[in-house]
Amino acid sequence: MQIEQLGTTPYHRAYDYQMKLLKRLHEDDKKDDVCLLLEHPAVFTLGRNASPENIHVPKAFLHKKGIHVIQIERGGEVTYHGPGQIVCYPIINLRRNKLRIVDYVHTLEQIMLEVVLHFGIKAKRDCRNPGIWVGDSKLGSIGIAVRHGISYHGLALNVNPDLKPFDWVSPCGLDGVTMTSMEQELQQALTLKKVESVMIEQINRLFRRTIN
Amino acid sequence: MKEISELRLPEDLFYSDDHEWVQKTGDTVKIGISDYAQDQMGDIVFVEMPEVGDTFVKGDEFGTLESVKAVSEAFIPISGEVIAINEALEDAPELVNEDPYASWIIEVKPSVEVEFDGLLSRDKYLELLQG
Numbered sequence: 116m117q118i119e120q121l122g123t124t125p126y127h128r129a130y131d132y133q134m135k136l137l138k139r140l141h142e143d144d145k146k147d148d149v150c151l152l153l154e155h156p157a158v159f160t161l162g163r164n165a166s167p168e169n170i171h172v173p174k175a176f177l178h179k180k181g182i183h184v185i186q187i188e189r190g191g192e193v194t195y196h197g198p199g200q201i202v203c204y205p206i207i208n209l210r211r212n213k214l215r216i217v218d219y220v221h222t223l224e225q226i227m228l229e230v231v232l233h234f235g236i237k238a239k240r241d242c243r244n245p246g247i248w249v250g251d252s253k254l255g256s257i258g259i260a261v262r263h264g265i266s267y268h269g270l271a272l273n274v275n276p277d278l279k280p281f282d283w284v285s286p287c288g289l290d291g292v293t294m295t296s297m298e299q300e301l302q303q304a305l306t307l308k309k310v311e312s313v314m315i316e317q318i319n320r321l322f323r324r325t326i327n
Numbered sequence: 328m329k330e331i332s333e334l335r336l337p338e339d340l341f342y343s344d345d346h347e348w349v350q351k352t353g354d355t356v357k358i359g360i361s362d363y364a365q366d367q368m369g370d371i372v373f374v375e376m377p378e379v380g381d382t383f384v385k386g387d388e389f390g391t392l393e394s395v396k397a398v399s400e401a402f403i404p405i406s407g408e409v410i411a412i413n414e415a416l417e418d419a420p421e422l423v424n425e426d427p428y429a430s431w432i433i434e435v436k437p438s439v440e441v442e443f444d445g446l447l448s449r450d451k452y453l454e455l456l457q458g
Binding site: 213217219260262 | 328345346367368369370394397398399402
């Protein structure tokens with residue numbers, strides 16, 4: 116598997132690139148699986164089942180803040196992405212690697228659990244809500260889609276984002292869910308670069324078991 | 328994940344390489360997803376279906392199945408017009424997991440002489456799964 120670190124990438128550009136990689140994998144079985152690591156400028160994305168009332172602030176307000184709202188095809192509801200969050204999009208031929216979707220989601224959660232544990236945070240799963248949690252606060256999110264047996268979209272781990280924008284929506288359609296970040300849990304500064312390098316180790320370690 | 332030998336693959340169906348099944352019933356065909364596909368997805372929580380009257384060309388996305396937090400897109404294996412959708416799946420998407428062959432998703436009137444050429448027999452589909 117190849118890992119590509121893209122740095123700050125607008126949502127649409129990252130999406131188009133995922134589509135390109137997915138098409139390449141679909142057309143040529145021998146192409147490598149790819150894992151993209153990046154950060155998005157502030158954006159709200161609405162999943163297929165998202166209802167607009169889950170955004171609690173006026174459009175004009177978001178416009179003033181320079182935050183776009185984008186409709187996408189992954190599962191789930193409203194999600195916020197922004198600076199300070201590591202986003203990982205694995206484009207993996209699940210079929211070729213004989214990976215079930217449930218096991219794949221489990222592995223994505225495991226990657227995030229191991230990464231935050233490395234920095235001393237004990238997070239956990241919640242079987243009803245994919246992602247990782249500290250108490251009742253969400254530290255990392257998952258939203259994936261599958262086309263022709265190939266995964267796209269992925270995970271987002273809050274390292275040190277501004278948490279305010281999460282209050283402007285009902286994240287994942289769940290009322291009363293609060294978001295947290297690694298920095299907030301640790302009460303100390305962290306760099307994205309440091310967390311990203313630990314994530315790369317964990318991706319290599321955990322996917323090596325299942326991916327050729 | 329089920330072993331290949333544990334999968335139910337009825338003899339009288341055709342299969343696509345995207346893991347849909349096709350059953351000819353008179354002038355129309357019913358389409359669903361295979362036992363392999365439902366097992367791969369895990370618990371299905373939502374089935375998004377097209378509208379009756381929609382027409383599709385072979386290879387178009389005709390719906391999605393949502394499990395855990397994943398959306399899987401389903402591609403139509405033959406061209407035609409949707410004449411019925413399985414409304415039971417709107418309230419009980421888990422039926423697809425329980426019996427993927429009783430739980431057809433759409434019924435289609437093929438627009439051309441049914442293109443079974445590109446579809447696989449049970450044995451060919453089994454070969455594909457065995458890789």
